Amino acid sequence: MKSRNVVIVGGARIPFSRSFTDYFGKTNHELAVPPLKALVERYDLKGERIGEVVMGAVIGHSDEIAIAREAALDSGLDPHTPAYDVRQACGTSLEGVIAVANKIALGQIEVGIAGGVDTNSDIPVEFTRRFTHYLMRLNAAKGGWKRFTQALKFRLGMLKPRIPAVVERRTGKRMGDHAEMMAKDWKLSREDQDTLAVESHHKAAKAYEDNFFDDLVIPFQGLDRDTFLRPKTSVEKISSLRPAFDRENGTLTAANSSPLSDGSAAVLLASEEEAKKRGWPILAKIVDAQTAAVDFVNGEGLLIAPTYAVSEMLQRNNMKLQDFDFYEIHEAFAAQVLATLNAWESEEYCREKLGLDKPLGSIDRSKLNVHGSSIALGHPYAATGARITATLGKLLSQEKGKRGLISICTAGGMGVTAILESPE
Structure with a gap:
């Protein structure tokens, strides 16, 4: 069976908001519906049966066992549209994009929607x-x-209540603790981490000034933009913050880590033929994707798995790390991004861990997260992959002959990555 081209048609998300504020008490379902509705209305899908809807949440109540299906039923799509949930920590909605894209590529469906949602403002508090x-x-x-x-x-x-905590079951450590360990392993300075965080804010603020997000972010609950932006922040301003995880010798702070966030995002995908037939815009083509995992219990960095996934994906496509015009690396922590860049540049790491005879090399930092990323925009765990996919898709639609790389680290020592290309 010949594989078909899969394209990104459009994306939508609600503004990402600081947890326990604007969306306090809103359920995953209530947050998941607006992006789906926006795509249904924008692309004239009301009452239509499409191939499938794939969504997920990292944190949810016991009665939220069918987020995708329930959201699809409230979106305006034909009730005969099938839907199912996925969950792969912070890579959830990118994994959903991959699942939908694979079915389109195989000819099983023509159109599908992938997305994700998460809220810390309605977390389940359990008894023992x-x-x-x-x-x-x-x-x-x-x-x-x-x-x-x-x-x-x-x-x-x-x-005695049990409040969910984002900790690794096998180590008992928070993700920030693991990121702090990576910062020490790679000898990352506080200043470099703060600099990357400040750049994220400045680039995201500039993107809003340039109206880049106008068709990607839909108003919700009185908000029309993400609530984390600090356009006037500086390294000097955030340098006085205390470390958030290792209080004595740490370098990770609330400012150079992604904040606790609530939000949702979704992406509309289609076969290239179907998109052209319907007269839909084609933002970008999905070229390939890869997931990977590391043995973080026995010494590997919890958030370093994308280095493996990217290496495997590049080899399969006969590409170099430098063959991209945009790099979207999820900013779980500034330390994670910097550790990933250092790993790609390390001859020892690439030889011993990735099995390469030479390092993947450095990238042009001016091409990295050009419109900001999770530190500045927020990180509702399962929504981030869809946000990044839609953002990169729009970037690639603006110029022909461009390529973009997506790299997302996740809890559990995993990574989800993808390659996108401009439409022809």
């Missing part, structure tokens, strides 16, 4: 498993006496 098991046994008890004796087993300590 001990209390859960107590209630289950109480509910299952037959007869008054058995129910009474089970009820007597209640202990007040069972009611």
